[in-house]
Amino acid sequence: MLASLSxxxxxxxxxxxxxxxxxxxxxxxxxxxxxxxxxxxRWPPSHVAICCRHExxxxxxxxxxxxxxxxxxxxxxxxxxxxxRPVVRMGDYIRGGGRVDLxxxxxxxxxxxxxxxxxxxxxxxxxxxxxxRYDVGGALLSGTRAFQLSRLFPGADLERLFCSELIAAVLMxxxxxxxxxxxxxxxxRLLRRLVRTGKYQRVASFPRSRT
Numbered sequence: 001m002l003a004s005l006s007x008x009x010x011x012x013x014x015x016x017x018x019x020x021x022x023x024x025x026x027x028x029x030x031x032x033x034x035x036x037x038x039x040x041x042r043w044p045p046s047h048v049a050i051c052c053r054h055e056x057x058x059x060x061x062x063x064x065x066x067x068x069x070x071x072x073x074x075x076x077x078x079x080x081x082x083x084x085r086p087v088v089r090m091g092d093y094i095r096g097g098g099r100v101d102l103x104x105x106x107x108x109x110x111x112x113x114x115x116x117x118x119x120x121x122x123x124x125x126x127x128x129x130x131x132x133r134y135d136v137g138g139a140l141l142s143g144t145r146a147f148q149l150s151r152l153f154p155g156a157d158l159e160r161l162f163c164s165e166l167i168a169a170v171l172m173x174x175x176x177x178x179x180x181x182x183x184x185x186x187x188x189r190l191l192r193r194l195v196r197t198g199k200y201q202r203v204a205s206f207p208r209s210r211t
Contacts, residue, residue, distance in 0.1 A: 010051045010058040010086050012116040013105050013176075015167060015200060017045035017191060018089075021097035024066075032188040038195045040202055044188025045101070050167050051086060052120045060086040061123045063166045065134045067092075073128050080133040081161060083124065090206055102204040103191060105176070109199050115174055122170050127161070135160035138183045156183050164190040171199075 019025065025046035032044050049062035059072060063081045067089070071082035090100045105111065111119060139162035141154065158169060161182075168182035168190055176199050185193070194200040 009204075010060075010102075011104060012052050012058070012119055013111050014051040015103040015191070015194075016049045016051070016060065016086070016090065017101040017103060017187065017202075018047040018049065018093050019098045019100070020046045020093060025098065028187070032186045034188060034192065037188070037192045040101070041188060041192050041195060044186075044191065046187065048163050048167055048187045048190065049089065050123070050170065052123045053116060054083065054120060054124055058086065059083045059124075060089050061128060061166075062089070063127075063132070063134055063161045063163050065136070071128065073124065074131075078131070080131065081123075081127040081166060083128050094206060100206045101202055102206070103194070103200040104203045106198055106201055109176060111174070119170065119174060122173060127166065132158075132166075133160050135162040135165060135183075138162050138165055139186075141183065154183065156181050158182075163187060 019029065028046035029044055033042060034044070035042055037044070047062070047064065049060045051058050051060055053059075061081065061083050065079040067082065067084070068077055069084055069088060070076050071078050072085070073083050093100050135157070138154070138157070138160065156165075156169070161169065164185045164187045165182045168177060168185040171177045172179050172182065177193065191200070
């Protein structure tokens, strides 16, 4: 199924919502569930990635410490911001019993050519090539509920990023989210915000979702 996907199946700005079947993925999803969210996001993904163009192909950019594949740009496995081919990373989740939902900017919010090029520069030049590390502490704090409202919640540190923090920071820079502390956005909270505000919609599921 994945091998037959056209290179045009992915567009700049597409967000991959990854549902892991392992205990770590299920723990993250259950800890960030929300009964008041959009129906397909009441049980949210455990991980998110975003697509951009690089050297005439679409690449999947993510921040993780759990990928065994070598980064396309750095040539070695890394913990932090990295780039891969979408079908490779989607295959990891599907073979493991999980799924990947694809979210795309709604027509009125689509990127212009200039914005698409800026997206690539931000992701590739400023994040992947600068070896931005994974933000373990931020990832843990993003799943809290009451602490989110506390003044003690830490400010953003863009030298370390977890998956949804990375995407939130980039979308704020490109005007698709209001400016706020990107560290507050775990995968579920990020996608619920984007869907509720009409910026993104789900366009596909691999394999086909039951939700």
